[in-house]
Amino acid sequence: MPTQRVTFPGHDGGNLAARLDLPDGPHLGTALFAHCFTCSKDIPAARRIAGRLSAMGIAVLRFDFTGLGHSEGEFSNTNFSSNVSDLRGASKYLESKGMAPGLLIGHSLGGAAVLRAAGEIDSVKAVATLGAPFDPSHVTHNFGGALDDIEKLGHAEVSLGGRPFTIRQSFVEDVNATNLAPAIASLKRALLVLHAPRDQVVGIENAGAIFDAAKHPKSFVTLDGADHLISMGEDAEYAAEVIAAWAGRYLDLSPPAPPPGAPEGIVRVSEADQKGFLQDVNSGPxxxxxxxxxxxxxxxxxxxxxxxxxxxxxxxxxxxxxxxYARRKGWPLDHVWVDVSHDKLHVKDAEMPKGEKVDTFKRVIHLIGNLDSDQRNRLIEIADKCPVHKTLERTSKVITTTG
Incomplete structure (x- = not known):
């Protein structure tokens, strides 16, 4: 999965740092990812979702909001409305590259931002949120006793995720004045709401409120056992799988014709996790x-x-x-299943080198139906005619080049 480091202007003119995860093969669609409050574009959930979508042909732009991560600007001068403006800037950047986003994905407060921005981006066909608040002012619960100081002094330092951030009264006023209900009700895009039932940061009732406010088509998926940041690898993988499968219903992911000589197209295998051996296997989108x-x-x-x-x-x-074969003959085959096991056995054939091992596939065919013995025997014989069987029994040739 090739990744490009890019920048584009944010709401205040400062450069926002981004990663553009591109498909290894044909570019079939584009998604825009908005991270959680005070997080960054590089959190595990964002990386895995971007990797999964790019593997199916969807380019993903994930960026740091103003003043966060590697982006320019002062975080203390930002608010929810400026985040929405940054999202519009990211969309304009993609549009300028001929990659207008069809899918918006937002995590936590980034989820609220994509709900607010989606109606203003004509190319968007689908929106997915993860752990998003229905009311953006929900984020002020993280400020605790500092709210009084913010109101009295106009600003105060709060600790979020173990890091200090300066929060201004203008931020509190902005989120308090934001009402997402009208934007959600008039979204006119497919909506997927993902939320963990035991989310301790943004309660599950927020997902219910978003879902109730939205009109169809809408879907709700529970991220059982996940935390708010979706920090566990298996939870991020599940969220990525769900979003990828769902997005395929609403984005036009028509692949180009397969190359000559490859009637089934290209099967692409790419690393999903460099720490182990997990691989994404894709045959088209x-x-x-x-x-x-x-x-x-x-x-x-x-x-x-x-x-x-x-x-x-x-x-x-x-x-x-x-x-x-049974269908063509009109035979009463009700059901068929095949059990296959693989092993490497020492070769006893005199033509093979002594001690050589050969791959052996044991195949057990189960035929259900009112078949006579001749029909059963014929169907077993026909199994040997399958193209994969023939390929495995004869010597194959693998031609390797570098890409």
Missing amino acids: FHHALADEPLAYGGTNQGMTPYGFLAAGLGACSSMTIRM
């Missing part, structure tokens, strides 16, 4: 799976092993070939 290794081999066991995929290919092709 709509078909995705995870490949991994078991825990005992240093993986996270979130997907099939490479040999598991190979065995799955043999099983699927065998079942399809049997069904196709």
Whole structure:
């Protein structure tokens, strides 16, 4: 997944730092990600969601709001309205590159910001929020006793996530004056609300209020066990999977024609986590799976092993070939399933080097239906005619080049 470091002007003219995660293959759509209050574009949830979407052909721009992360400007001079303006600036930047965003994703207060900004960005077709507050003033609960000092002095220092931030009265007044209900009701975009039921920062009742205020099409997904920052890898992966699957219904992700000589197109495999072995496996924008290794081999066991995929290919092709033949013959085959296991066995063939091992696939075919013995035997024979079976039985050639 290639990533470009880019900048664009924020609401006050200062440069906002961003990462543009681009697909390895064809660019089929664009998403814009807004991070949580006082967070940055590089939090784990943002990285994983961007990685998953880019793997299916959707470029993702994630940026630091003014005064945060690597962006210019003073955070103390910002407020909720300036965040919305920064979002519009990010959208204009993407539009100038011919990549107008079709999907907005916002986390926490960034989720409230995308709800507010979506109606002003014509290209947007879908909006997803994670742990977003229905009322932006909810964020002031994090200021505790400092609210009195902010009101008296016009500003005060508060500790958020273990870091000091100066909050001004203008920020408090801005969030208190913001009412998202009209913007949500008139969104006219598909909406996905994701929220953790035990979120200790933004309660689950906020998700309910957002969902109730929105009109269809709208969806609500619970992030069971996740914290507000979606800091656990498995929670970020689940959120990424849900958003990717949902977005495919509302974005036009029509891929270009496959290259000559590759009738099934390109299967792209890319790292999803550089710490282990997790891989994103994509065949076009709509078909995705995870490949991994078991825990005992240093993986996270979130997907099939490479040999598991190979065995799955043999099983699927065998079942399809049997069904196709039985359908053509009009035979009463009610159901078919195929069990496939893989092993490496020592070769006893005299033509093979002594001690050499060969890959052995054991295939057990189950046929359900009122079939006579001749029909059953014929269907078992037909399984050997499946293209994957033939490929595995003959020598294949792998041609490798660098990209």
